[in-house]
Amino acid sequence: MIDDTVRYATDRAVLCWLATVSEHGTPNVSPKELWRVHDHATVLIADIASGGSVRNLRINPACCVSFVDVFRQKGFKLTGAALVIGRKDDDFEHVSAPLRAVAGNRFPVRNVIAVTVEHVAPILAPSYALHNASEEEMMADAFKAYSVKPIAVGTGTGFPLYGNDGERRGNGGPQGSF
Numbered sequence: 377m378i379d380d381t382v383r384y385a386t387d388r389a390v391l392c393w394l395a396t397v398s399e400h401g402t403p404n405v406s407p408k409e410l411w412r413v414h415d416h417a418t419v420l421i422a423d424i425a426s427g428g429s430v431r432n433l434r435i436n437p438a439c440c441v442s443f444v445d446v447f448r449q450k451g452f453k454l455t456g457a458a459l460v461i462g463r464k465d466d467d468f469e470h471v472s473a474p475l476r477a478v479a480g481n482r483f484p485v486r487n488v489i490a491v492t493v494e495h496v497a498p499i500l501a502p503s504y505a506l507h508n509a510s511e512e513e514m515m516a517d518a519f520k521a522y523s524v525k526p527i528a529v530g531t532g533t534g535f536p537l538y539g540n541d542g543e544r545r546g547n548g549g550p551q552g553s554f
């Protein structure tokens with residue numbers, strides 16, 4: 377389900393977007409920066425300030441987590457169902473540990489949104505199919521659009537991670553702006 381390709385993409389997407397539905401069928405979507413792939417079928421998202429998403433999920437667990445690498449202009453949609461794990465739940469300490477390790481004291485994790493992924497679909501900028509664009513071309517266009525230059529920070533992967541500030545970005549890097 378969440379194979380190496382998807383996992384690799386999550387490492388390169390700083391943000392994900394969590395879509396939920398209210399009890400009246402009203403859609404809701406909001407960004408989350410503090411999220412992790414837990415295992416081959418589970419994504420964990422920290423509820424720091426996401427009362428709306430949590431409220432929706434407690435009534436209707438159906439949700440979609442989407443993310444793109446804004447430079448490669450590709451990503452994935454993960455659809456499934458979420459369980460909200462609160463501080464009073466037995467497994468909160470264990471499940472929230474990797475999220476709390478990143479969040480630190482400045483961003484208290486109120487709940488963990490544990491998404492069991494049932495379906496994975498790719499997201500691709502149309503130019504890949506319509507104009508047979510290469511990843512390099514798409515990245516060059518994106519660098520221009522965002523007025524940034526790539527920097528290599530010695531990840532050993534051969535793939536630079538990007539940032540104007542020299543900081544490592546991506547889901548595996550230091551975070552804190554939430």
Ligand SMILES: Cc1cc2nc3c(=O)[nH]c(=O)nc-3n(C[C@H](O)[C@H](O)[C@H](O)COP(=O)(O)O)c2cc1C
Nearest residue numbers: 406407408409410422423424425426427428429554
């Ligand atoms: C860049 C960015 C990253 C964010 N990351 C998180 C996050 O990891 N967890 C969280 O609970 N809120 C995060 N937020 C805040 C929520 O997106 C924001 O409070 C939103 O209004 C919540 O909407 P909801 O209550 O409908 O989920 C982030 C916001 C931004 C702009």
